[in-house]
Structures are given as structure tokens and as C-alpha cells.
Amino acid sequence: MSAVVTTPSVSRYRQPTRRGAEVGLLLLAFVVGAAAYVQVDLAILGHLASDTVPVLLAIAALLLLAHVAVRFLATYADPVIVPAVAALNILGLAMIHRLDLAEAQRAARNGGVAPSPDVYTQLTWTALGIVLFVAVLVVVKDHRSLQRYTYTAMFAGLVLLLLPLAPGIGAEINGARLWLRLGGLSFQPGEIAKILLTIFFAGYLTVTRDSLALVRTKIMGIEFPRGRDMGPLFVAWFISLGVLVFERDLGTSLLFFGLFVSLLYIATQRRSWLVLGAVLFITGAVFAYLAFGHVRLRVDVWLHPFADEADSSYQIAQSLYGFASGGMFGSGLGQGYPQLVPYAKSDFIVAAFGEELGLIGLMAMLVLYGIVVERGLRTAIACRDVFGTLLAAGLSISLGLQVFVVVGGVSRLIPLTGLTTPFLAQGGSSLVANWIAIGLLIRVSDAARRPDAERVSLEDAPTQVVSL
């Protein structure tokens, strides 16, 4: 190389931290959420509910906490991830509040006692989620330190995934065995397992990607990996089938396998992994359809939602009616009938939004998810180390996959599977786990965007003099 760069005016620019933009966006996100909350009260009660102001103040305090933590602990992190996620979280709270009011009204009509509102529980989980988000930023100073725990994460992840099968503490709710019940509390350990397994996938592929990418045999013009290198793919496939068979959880099974295949593709940049993954996925899907009644039922309901409307497909049919009555502009918050869909607060919260905010409102929410995923993938590209790249990509792909599977299921694009809508749906485990995942993403993002000048470089540091 004979050419020499003489003026490397690189990295001598002040990288803006964009924390100001984050404050502005957070404020706007809060205004959107508060507007939703207030609109619910005005439409249903005609005045503000007595607890609305304290709830909104609590939310504002939590957002402030999240922002201060990012400002001091991850100064250069991406400015739009936290606001987008916060907006979705508050909208979820507003919708749960709205359904609480509907339940209270129905109870009053029937002369019963109003059930205790779920929004407080969800708010408590939100608080715990944000506290753990801050804790992640405090504890994980550098995401690369997580790579040390690759196999610990795998072990812990698998244990958590299988824990609900243990007799005594495991519990089956609505046909899926994914819950732990200790005392009065129930928790889905699978949600935390998702993060641990993402860490494991990232760490594992960082080490093995070269052999997975380079050693090939050619079959029919496409290069395929050697048999022995395909081992991990098969292991992932068997474990996700195992989750499907023993825990009857279609969603987690799909997410787990999809995540592993996408990360394999990102790590090796070989399309053949996608082909192999698709083949295995189709094989598994056909096998599951033929072998298990509950999978067959899901597919039948998907194909013929109005055939057995009174019974097995009641839920999906009601959800479709909800979307239809919402139309383009929606009925307005508090003015539709989302409570008619069973599990409107959790599995079918997207249908509730579709009905009350219409296609236009729902699209805005999907774009918010899209922005978070895009920022995550951008973080992955910008990140300088392979582990960080894979970790950021894994966390954002798992978020994107979840949203796709849930929204696709509820809107009958794909068969319905039991995954929670991240940040929106009622359910503490999912909310807490997703905030932890966002904490990790912010940590990687901070490392990726931090300018070189801020990093201590050996070359720049003055030589220390040891005086004796």
C-alpha cells in the first residue's frame, strides 16, 4: 500500500448526546399517554376519575427517573428508544384503565361489586420495570462483560424455560403451562429466559461464527454448512419443539427458533441458514399440526373464524368485529366495545386499540414499534464489537418478532399464538422483561454512539511516572 493518509481528521467532532431531544420526545410521549387517559375518563364518566391525576403524576415521575438514569449512565444512547417505548407503555395503561371502567360499569348494571382495577397492578409492574431498567444501566457498565456469562445465561435460560413443568410450582393457565405460582404471585419465567437466551446466542455465535460461516459443502448450487456445524441449529429446533409439546406454547416456541435463525444469519451473513431454518420450521409446523390437537384447533380457527363463532373461534371473531367497527378512524377511546373480546386487556389488547383508535391510530403504534426495532438494528450496525452487534440485533429482532406474531395473530394474518404484546398488554413478567431488554439495548447503543475521544486510548493517555 503506497498511499498514506496524511490528515486523519477523524473522530475530532463533538458527537451530540441528543439528551435534549430525548427530553422533548419523552414530554410528548407523556402528553400522548395523558391525553389517552383523560379522554377515556371524559368519554366514559364525563369527568376525570378521582385517581387519574395521581396515576399520571406517578407515570411522570417514572419517566423522569428513566431519563435521569439514561442521562447519567448512558449519555450517548439513542434518544428515541426510551420515549417510543414509554409512549406504548402509557397507552397500554390507558387502555387497561378503560377496560377497568367498562368492567366497573357492567358490575354496577348487574348490581354486583366492581372488580378491583387492574391498572394499579400494571402501574406497579411498570414501576418495577423502569427500576430494573435503571438497575441494568447501573450494574452492566459495559455490555461486553455479559459475554463472560454466555454459558451461565444458557443454563439459567433453559432452567427458567423448563421451570413451569416442575410439579408444585408450575401452573397451567388457559391450556398453556408457562406460569410459576408462588403464594399469590404468578410469573412467566419464559419472558426472562428470552433475554438470557439472547445473551447466550450472541455470545455463542460470536465465538463460533467463523466456522459456521466458512466451512461449506455445495448442494445444488447453494453452499450449505457441514453436518456437524448444523448441530446447534438442530438443538435449538428440538428445544423449541419441546416447548411446544410440553408447555403448549406456540408463541415462545416460534420466537425462540426465529430468533436463533435470524442471529445465525446475521452472524454468518449466509443465506443458506435461512433456507435451512425455513425447511426445519415447515417440518416442525407440519409435524405439530398433525400431532397435536391444540395446534390443529388454532389453524382451523385461523382459516374459518366464523365457522364456530359461538365457541372455539368466539375470541378471534369478536376481535375481527372490533377491528371492523373501528374502521379507519376508530370509535374513539372509551366509545367502543372492546370489552366484548375475551382477554381484551392482555392477549387481545391490540384488537381493543384497533377498535378505538382505528387503522390510523393502530398504524401509529406499529410505526413506534418499528422505530424501536430500527434503532436497535442501527445500534447493531454501529456497534464495534461482534457480541454487541449480535446482542442488539437479537433484542430488537425478538421485539419485532413478538409484535409481528401478536398483531398477525389478532388480525388473522397468521394463526393465533400466545405471545404478549410488548409494553401494551397486561402482564407483569412481560413488561418487566421488556424493560430489562430495553436497558441492555440502551447500554449497547451508548457504547456504539460514544465518540472515540471519550474512550480512554492508551496512545493518548500521558505516561505515568512512578516516584519511589
Added chain:
Amino acid sequence: MSELLLTLLRLGFLALIWLLVIVTILVLRRDLRAPRDARPLVAAPALRGGAKAARAPKPEKPPKVKHGPRQLVVIEGPLTGTVIPLGTGDVTIGRAPHSTLVLDDDYASNAHSRLTLTNGTWVVTDLGSTNGTWIDRTRITGPTPLTAGHTLKVGRTVLELRK
């Protein structure tokens, strides 16, 4: 609550949630441009690299090319102002640390393009980059000669040959 007010609230809320989305996207747009708008921490030319190069014994003289361009200059992008003296050897551009010009540019590939001197003309070859190599406004499809007065675009970086 009157019907009219509720309708206004309902449409107003849809406008508000889209406002959030649009403002978020505007923030992202500014973020993409950030490196160019940013102020330099120190005056660009006086740099360690330059000083070191001046003090160091002169490397063997690059073989003279008659008439041809002598430098490749970055005129746009985060590395604006960087000058690469041209000899007869190949110049590689990309994010990979072993490239002649190492770009810190998300839109550039690791091995993006190569300039080769063939019969006194610099010829640009795209090395299978994702976003392509562009001469003026055209994406090149094969080895293409680059002459002074035309711009070469790699990712967000624009380069030019100079005498």
C-alpha cells in the same frame, strides 16, 4: 360530554399520536446528519498524524505519475478534508481497518470499492458493497474510469481526484 367535543377529542388524539411519530422521525433525521453539522473539537488541520508524518523520515517517494491526478480528496462526509496521496498502488475504501481509507460510515461496506491505476487512468471497481459505488449520479456496474472533475460516492462519503 357533547358528541361534538368527543369527536374533536377523538380526531385530535389521532393527530397527537401521529405528531409523536413524526417528531420522532424528525429527531432521527437530524441524528443521521449529526456528524456533518457537528462542530470540530479542535481545528482540523493541525493533528498528531500530520505532525508525525512531517517529522518522520520521508518514506520512499511514490513513483511519479505523469500528468495524472496526484491526490484523492474527501469532499463530503465525516472525513471531509482527508487527503490521500496517490502513487501507483491500489487504493481500497471501506470500513475494514486494513483499507487505505478507513470509513467510519454506517452506509459503507467493509470492503466497499477499489481504485486501480490502469494505463494512467484510475479505474474504480465496486467490491460487492451493499449500497453501491457511485460516480456522479450513476451507480457503477463494472470497472469504471474516474477522471478529475467527477465525484466518487461511497456510503455518505464523496471523494474527488485532484492534481
